[in-house]
Amino acid sequence: MARIPLNTLPAFRTVAELQNLRAAAEVLHLTHSAVSQQIRQLESTLGFALFERQGRSIVLNAAGAAFLCSVQSAMMQLEDGVQLARMASDSVEKKLRISVVPSFAQRWLLPRLERWRERHPDIALEITTSQQIVDLQRDGFHAAVREGMGPWQGVVADRLFDDPMPLIVVGCAVDARRLVGAPPAAFLKEPLLGDRGAWQAWFAAAGLQVPFNTVAEFNDMGLMLQAAEQGLGLTLARELLAADAIRNGKLIRLSPISVAYDTAHAIHLVYRPALRDWPALTALRTWITEELAASRLALLQDASSEQDKGTSRPPPENDK
Secondary structure (H helix, E strand, C coil), rough: CCCCHHHHHHHHHHHHHHHHHHHHHHCCCCCHHHHHHHHHHHHHHHHCCEEEEECCEEEECCCHHHHHHHHHHHEEEEEHHHHHHHHHCCCCCCEEEEEEHHHHHHHHHHHHHHHHHHHHHHHHHHEEEECCCCHHHHCCEEEEEEEECCCHHHHHHHHHHHHHHCCCEECCCCCCCCCCCCCCHHHHHEEEECCCHHHHHHHHHCCCCCCCCCECCCCCCHHHHHHHHCCEEEEEEEHHHHHHHHHHEEEEEEEEEEEEECCCCCCCEECHHHCCCCCCHHHHHHHHHHHHHHHEEEEEHHHHHHHHHHCCCCCCCCCC
């Protein structure tokens, strides 16, 4: 078989993915006839058709679909190789593009970025927040911080912080301080923020099965914690994400009762396999792992301190 003309493969992949010659030509910045010519050249070299022409439309046939899988894989490896070579070049600035869940970025990552800069002043972080699972290859990201169970296709996923991440009741440190130590039933008289199912699980853990309503729900826990800080209501928050605000005096934990909820998944760092040994990514993986370990230790110390406070309180005096 004659050697495959490699210059035709980008055109084949683009046409196959878009199933439209004109749209592919626009993406490739080529003329319609130039793209058609490249497809005919590739099919001629292979000795068989890759597409079925149906009027003005063009669709992959069985042979084309099989060939596309190999082409996509080969081109992805080639693009990764080019990117790695660019990263290894001393003339290129070291920059990590990462996608991060908004709540994790706002409530945990950003307060610690100064320590990253002090440790790695030569590696810039470009952070994009998204609730959606991004395609690292297509969207040009080196890594992403994701919450979930996985697995995710085409990436390596390193588990950074395991379940459980219990949900705890927090409120504004000024407005809600009066509720510290109050019976769980007292919370029913307060505005409740967040997922109703999570609150049902918490009240059940507290031994209550009563009707109630929440006043607002959020698709991002960072926003919900901000609302609680402003005194808009009580909320259930992941302990890891609320811990800094509790230490800073913006939020206060109102009850020792916590509950594991099915949306509280583990935290992963995901990245493309070709970047596994890239020094900048290794630095990020090591730093996040160490910072999360420090956060875990701080949570344990906070819990121990609260327990000591509880056991050291003097017993109530007998009524006279």
